[in-house]
Amino acid sequence: MKRLMLALMALAICSPALAVDPGEMLKDPALEARARDVGAELRCVVCQNQSIDDSDADLAKDLRQIVRERITAGDSNDQVKQYLVDRYGDYVLLRPPFNAKTVLLWLGPLGFAIAAFFIGRAYYRRQKQEAVALSPLSAQESAEIDRLMKDRN
Amino acid sequence: MIAEAGHFALALALFVALAQGVLGLYGAQRGDKAIMGAASGAGVALMLLTCLALASLTYSYVISDFSLVNVATNSHSAKPMLYKISGVWGNHEGSLMLWVTILAVFGAAVVLSGRNLPPHLKARVIGVQGLVALSFLAFILFTSNPFERLARPPLDGNGLNPLLQDPGLAFHPPFLYLGYVGFSIAFSFAIAALIEGRVDAAWARWVRPWTLAAWVFLTLGIGLGSWWAYYELGWGGWWYWDPVENASFMPWLAGTALLHSAIVVEKRDALKSWTILLAILTFSLSLLGTFLVRSGVITSVHSFASDPGRGLFILAMLTAVAGGSLMLYAIRAPSLKAGGLFAPVSREGGLMFNNLIMSTAAGSVLLGTLYPLFVDALGGGKVSVGPPFFNSVFIPLMIPMIAAMAVGPMLTWKRGDLVGVLLRLKFVLAASLVFAGLVWISTGGRIGDLAAIGGMALAAWLFFGSLWELGERALLFKAPWAEASKRLRQIPLAAWGMTVAHAGVALVIVGIVGSSTWMEEHIQNMKIGETVRLRDADVKLDSAQEVPGPNYNALQGNFVFSRDGKEFLRLSPERRQYRMPPRPTTETAIQSTFLGDYYTVISDPAPGGGYVTRFYWQPMIPWLWTGILVMTLGGLISLFDRRHRVGVPQGKRRP
Numbered sequence: 001m002k003r004l005m006l007a008l009m010a011l012a013i014c015s016p017a018l019a020v021d022p023g024e025m026l027k028d029p030a031l032e033a034r035a036r037d038v039g040a041e042l043r044c045v046v047c048q049n050q051s052i053d054d055s056d057a058d059l060a061k062d063l064r065q066i067v068r069e070r071i072t073a074g075d076s077n078d079q080v081k082q083y084l085v086d087r088y089g090d091y092v093l094l095r096p097p098f099n100a101k102t103v104l105l106w107l108g109p110l111g112f113a114i115a116a117f118f119i120g121r122a123y124y125r126r127q128k129q130e131a132v133a134l135s136p137l138s139a140q141e142s143a144e145i146d147r148l149m150k151d152r153n
Numbered sequence: 154m155i156a157e158a159g160h161f162a163l164a165l166a167l168f169v170a171l172a173q174g175v176l177g178l179y180g181a182q183r184g185d186k187a188i189m190g191a192a193s194g195a196g197v198a199l200m201l202l203t204c205l206a207l208a209s210l211t212y213s214y215v216i217s218d219f220s221l222v223n224v225a226t227n228s229h230s231a232k233p234m235l236y237k238i239s240g241v242w243g244n245h246e247g248s249l250m251l252w253v254t255i256l257a258v259f260g261a262a263v264v265l266s267g268r269n270l271p272p273h274l275k276a277r278v279i280g281v282q283g284l285v286a287l288s289f290l291a292f293i294l295f296t297s298n299p300f301e302r303l304a305r306p307p308l309d310g311n312g313l314n315p316l317l318q319d320p321g322l323a324f325h326p327p328f329l330y331l332g333y334v335g336f337s338i339a340f341s342f343a344i345a346a347l348i349e350g351r352v353d354a355a356w357a358r359w360v361r362p363w364t365l366a367a368w369v370f371l372t373l374g375i376g377l378g379s380w381w382a383y384y385e386l387g388w389g390g391w392w393y394w395d396p397v398e399n400a401s402f403m404p405w406l407a408g409t410a411l412l413h414s415a416i417v418v419e420k421r422d423a424l425k426s427w428t429i430l431l432a433i434l435t436f437s438l439s440l441l442g443t444f445l446v447r448s449g450v451i452t453s454v455h456s457f458a459s460d461p462g463r464g465l466f467i468l469a470m471l472t473a474v475a476g477g478s479l480m481l482y483a484i485r486a487p488s489l490k491a492g493g494l495f496a497p498v499s500r501e502g503g504l505m506f507n508n509l510i511m512s513t514a515a516g517s518v519l520l521g522t523l524y525p526l527f528v529d530a531l532g533g534g535k536v537s538v539g540p541p542f543f544n545s546v547f548i549p550l551m552i553p554m555i556a557a558m559a560v561g562p563m564l565t566w567k568r569g570d571l572v573g574v575l576l577r578l579k580f581v582l583a584a585s586l587v588f589a590g591l592v593w594i595s596t597g598g599r600i601g602d603l604a605a606i607g608g609m610a611l612a613a614w615l616f617f618g619s620l621w622e623l624g625e626r627a628l629l630f631k632a633p634w635a636e637a638s639k640r641l642r643q644i645p646l647a648a649w650g651m652t653v654a655h656a657g658v659a660l661v662i663v664g665i666v667g668s669s670t671w672m673e674e675h676i677q678n679m680k681i682g683e684t685v686r687l688r689d690a691d692v693k694l695d696s697a698q699e700v701p702g703p704n705y706n707a708l709q710g711n712f713v714f715s716r717d718g719k720e721f722l723r724l725s726p727e728r729r730q731y732r733m734p735p736r737p738t739t740e741t742a743i744q745s746t747f748l749g750d751y752y753t754v755i756s757d758p759a760p761g762g763g764y765v766t767r768f769y770w771q772p773m774i775p776w777l778w779t780g781i782l783v784m785t786l787g788g789l790i791s792l793f794d795r796r797h798r799v800g801v802p803q804g805k806r807r808p
Contacts, residue, residue, distance in 0.1 A: 022678045043537045049395045094539025105524045109517035109546045116509035127494055
């Protein structure tokens with residue numbers, strides 16, 4: 001229960017809103033644009049599924065400042081992300097990295113697509129087999145039909 | 154007293170639902186008309202009882218009866234009436250009440266409108282509906298009772314999250330539920346068909362309108378939620394791939410597949426067992442969606458475990474519905490006879506292609522949504538699966554899908570001629586390329602935009618292709634106008650509906666691509682009288698003042714837009730501080746134009762005497778909302794097709 005309360009408290013401070021503030025923005029628009037690109041890929045780790053750019057939690061603000069400090073210090077986008085991963089773990093990345101823990105996640109959709117392909121192929125194959133099984137008449141059947149047709153006339 | 158009456162009605166409903174389930178299934182098995190009739194009666198009684206219960210809960214909200222735990226936790230006496238009422242379904246218990254009421258209303262609709270349904274099929278459908286209602290009612294009564302009283306009622310309630318006090322969101326859950334629950338009818342028909350071991354065109358004609366109606370509601374519901382996020386959250390984001398959103402998107406994807414494969418059952422008597430499977434999956438995903446949002450399992454696995462009663466019940470119910478019906482499917486589906494044959498390149502093949510892609514997409518969204526829960530539950534720690542993952546999976550799936558959407562309707566049934574159709578679409582291809590080229594030039598011709606330009610070309614391909622198909626049907630440009638207009642009038646509404654809905658998808662794509670590529674943003678501190686340039690307009694902060702509201706105080710900013718010194722627009726966004734619960738919200742002010750929205754936000758006063766303001770140019774976003782409306786319009790048009798209203802010829806039925 002205590003844990004639940006903590007979780008709820010954490011959520012309570014995470015109003016979703018664009019929180020990037022003019023005070024924290026970088027003067028250079030190119031660098032600021034990079035900070036926004038990086039920010040959209042980073043999770044506000046105390047919130048539910050919000051990036052640091054769209055949460056007004058205090059932690060998100062701290063992370064936005066760290067991102068801008070690292071970018072100003074000359075880090076590349078990947079280096080900034082790595083800097084935060086070193087401190088918060090992979091959890092901070094909204095795009096989960098490909099590793100043992102996420103292998104099923106990343107390969108799953110591909111697996112579904114392959115499965116869909118084979119389901120479709122199996123459907124058409126079976127259909128063809130059934131059609132083949134139905135189609136040719138034996139000589140006896142043909143003779144029978146001829147006889148029936150003759151009787152009708 | 155009123156609340157107790159509601160509680161009693163709910164308890165009574167539980168037994169009525171039990172009777173409906175048992176009598177319906179048993180009566181059909183025995184072929185006993187009297188028992189089957191009793192099940193129908195129970196269906197109507199269930200509707201009345203659940204409506205009574207929901208009405209009494211609503212009444213408790215309206216009069217702010219804080220001696221009910223549910224009202225005290227979720228309402229407040231100073232709330233406007235609309236939000237007192239929408240507060241009924243703004244919480245776990247109340248939303249389940251709404252859910253089960255809609256279920257009962259739909260069940261009664263089958264009872265009352267299904268006079269020309271074969272009696273066995275009807276009784277079984279009603280029976281399955283009864284069992285679904287039974288499990289929901291048990292869940293409400295035993296774990297989530299909205300009528301629980303407080304020994305010491307508080308003087309006032311806790312209030313509703315102010316973000317949710319909004320007209321768009323007030324109607325978002327009812328529409329979602331109309332969608333989710335609508336799919337329950339398709340599910341009940343599927344189970345009934347499995348029991349009977351028989352699926353035919355008559356069956357599909359019953360399932361299609363229900364599925365279509367559910368799809369229309371769900372599309373509108375998702376659209377409303379998305380629109381709300383757009384104007385309420387303050388920066389124009391409208392889709393976050395949040396688990397809560399995915400919860401409604403998965404049934405939509407599966408339901409869209411179901412809608413299309415039911416066509417093949419009706420027209421060609423094929424894909425029968427596949428359609429049944431989709432009906433089961435769609436409803437299972439609807440159930441999952443309902444619970445994902447309301448049970449708190451998304452927030453953390455631990456909150457799920459902290460309330461084991463609810464958690465176990467949900468797991469048991471999902472297992473029973475999904476597992477039980479899939480088992481039944483595994484046993485009975487092989488006995489469904491395959492019908493009409495078709496080649497991969499054919500109209501049916503196109504619809505099947507849609508099915509496979511939509512199912513793959515639904516599966517992938519499901520995987521991404523639940524993956525963090527599984528990893529956490531298995532002790533693997535926390536994983537984030539955010540928008541970048543979903544985008545990189547979803548977009549590649551949608552590209553072939555949309556490309557095929559223009560081609561599929563032009564293929565003939567059974568065996569189509571792909572090359573021939575592509576040749577017939579050569580003008581459409583040319584028009585799409587020209588359109589994309591014009592967009593590229595007019596947006597500055599940047600190399601980095603080429604992916605977006607590809608998206609625009611795809612949207613144009615779908616839009617023009619859909620219209621072209623309609624034109625060819627009517628022999629437009631080939632036959633004289635008198636002949637063509639006669640043919641246009643003779644095109645069935647279902648075909649018009651398809652064209653309109655597909656064109657709506659094209660508009661949606663234009664909105665998505667445009668808004669995510671060419672958005673313009675300005676965030677700054679502004680003093681009164683200062684001006685900022687937004688796209689083609691000068692935006693001046695004219696004044697700012699405090700404005701009182703019913704349960705909040707607002708800071709209102711007045712922005713004047715001018716072009717070449719001439720004023721053309723005033724927008725007044727607000728920053729609201731609600732009193733109960735004490736939370737701030739942004740009320741954006743937006744002006745839509747043909748090419749996009751001017752979007753303004755005012756935030757807190759900034760140090761030094763100004764205000765934090767945010768301005769956006771959201772290009773093409775009105776096309777997104779229009780597209781969603783056009784899609785639902787297409788669904789509605791198709792719903793009014795004569796076939797769905799006129800009964801199936803008697804001769805086709807079982808005696």
